Amino acid sequence: MTRKGILVVSIPYTARRESWVSSLRIPTEPPMRTLDVCETRLHKVIARGIVLVLALCAVMSDAIADTRLSGESAVVEADTVTITDATGRQVRVGLPVKRIAFHHFQTAEAIQILNAWDRVVARGRDLDAALFRGLADIPVISAQGVYDIDVERVLALEADVLLSIDLPMAGADELIARLSPHVPVVSLNFRDPETFDDNLHKLALLLGKQHEAQTYLTWYHAVVAQLQAKAATVPEAQKPRVFVKTSWGEPSDIQSFSDLSPGIAERNALTASVNAAQDLPSQGGWVQAVDPEWLIAQDIDAMVIMDVVHQGYGFGVTDRTPLERHRQAVMALPAFSLWPAVQRDQVYMISGELFATPRFIIGFAYMAKWFHPERYRDLSPEALHGEYLQRFMRVPADVQKQGVFVHPDRP
Numbered sequence: 001m002t003r004k005g006i007l008v009v010s011i012p013y014t015a016r017r018e019s020w021v022s023s024l025r026i027p028t029e030p031p032m033r034t035l036d037v038c039e040t041r042l043h044k045v046i047a048r049g050i051v052l053v054l055a056l057c058a059v060m061s062d063a064i065a066d067t068r069l070s071g072e073s074a075v076v077e078a079d080t081v082t083i084t085d086a087t088g089r090q091v092r093v094g095l096p097v098k099r100i101a102f103h104h105f106q107t108a109e110a111i112q113i114l115n116a117w118d119r120v121v122a123r124g125r126d127l128d129a130a131l132f133r134g135l136a137d138i139p140v141i142s143a144q145g146v147y148d149i150d151v152e153r154v155l156a157l158e159a160d161v162l163l164s165i166d167l168p169m170a171g172a173d174e175l176i177a178r179l180s181p182h183v184p185v186v187s188l189n190f191r192d193p194e195t196f197d198d199n200l201h202k203l204a205l206l207l208g209k210q211h212e213a214q215t216y217l218t219w220y221h222a223v224v225a226q227l228q229a230k231a232a233t234v235p236e237a238q239k240p241r242v243f244v245k246t247s248w249g250e251p252s253d254i255q256s257f258s259d260l261s262p263g264i265a266e267r268n269a270l271t272a273s274v275n276a277a278q279d280l281p282s283q284g285g286w287v288q289a290v291d292p293e294w295l296i297a298q299d300i301d302a303m304v305i306m307d308v309v310h311q312g313y314g315f316g317v318t319d320r321t322p323l324e325r326h327r328q329a330v331m332a333l334p335a336f337s338l339w340p341a342v343q344r345d346q347v348y349m350i351s352g353e354l355f356a357t358p359r360f361i362i363g364f365a366y367m368a369k370w371f372h373p374e375r376y377r378d379l380s381p382e383a384l385h386g387e388y389l390q391r392f393m394r395v396p397a398d399v400q401k402q403g404v405f406v407h408p409d410r411p
Helices: 019-023 042-047 049-070 073-077 105-113 151-156 172-179 193-207 210-231 264-271 292-296 321-331 360-371 381-391
Strands: 006-012 032-038 080-084 090-094 100-102 120-122 161-164 185-187 241-245 302-305 347-350
Touching: 080 193, 090 185, 100 105, 105 161, 105 193, 105 210, 151 172, 161 172, 172 185, 193 210, 193 264, 210 264, 210 360, 210 381, 264 360, 302 321, 302 360, 321 347, 347 360, 360 381
Parallel strands: 100 120, 100 161, 161 185, 241 302, 302 347
Antiparallel strands: 006 032, 080 090
């Protein structure tokens, strides 16, 4: 319509609302996007029509991106937002969030993906200096236990929020009870494909980083689609039975994950494999001790070792000797030594960082290539990892090619 020489074009809200919006206490009335094109002479309207059309396209694109991420961009301008976090708790957080505290390394990568690392005032342990700048200047608030947090330091640093995670371990309720009266505690998980989009959207809303979130998710879903397309060509009978071993470092300590563990079902699907431990008794999917007699009786096609190995992984690692020594010790155990996987040398090692962080999609790519080298021959996990590091971790090019994250370095 035209009003006093001003052409007003209203663009209705048409972007599909994502399911995650239902967990936010925010206005649900569809907004109207308005582009005012000032013009006082009618004959110039036609001459500038092309400019108007291009501008409309840009505005509509921005509107769709914003509403998909935050429901309504005006919510970010409000002074609070209430989010249902990964534990099911409804947490009210004041906006804007300028001072972030966190205690788990998976959260660190999500913050970096959204390019908000400069807001971190308190952090967890065991972070790689190649990924996160200025670590020495950021106070550490976590001890050995996942939920063993220095609450007094969080308060002294005047954090606007503590970003936590939801794990089946003791200590979370106590931490929340001690800190939440003073600082909101928001638990968001970034290791589970089923809830990853939802959690990244919520973090983006807290930090006002919707554009960065959408950029990453576009890339992420392209990788997922690539893996899905390959996996769809693998007949059920050709899917290998895989056992994933994990432990805190001892070769003889045998833990694993059932299909109840977050992300395992998606891992099976995208790598075209069968989890040998799928039905084992577990605590939230974590199989704390696997029976060696059960293991001996299994027929396993491939094995993946995800144990903690001191100085085994990271950007600064150049010597693979500790990993190979650990690998040989595991393969020599009676529980594994007679498996086809061991006999055929189909035993691989991978850093836990490629499963317990947003890099889980990189871990899936490595596993898919290991299990089906011919079908996935045009897939390069190394290239995907390099792109992730360059675009979203902002790691310098010379550092991207350094370090060890898998072993052996072959299909």
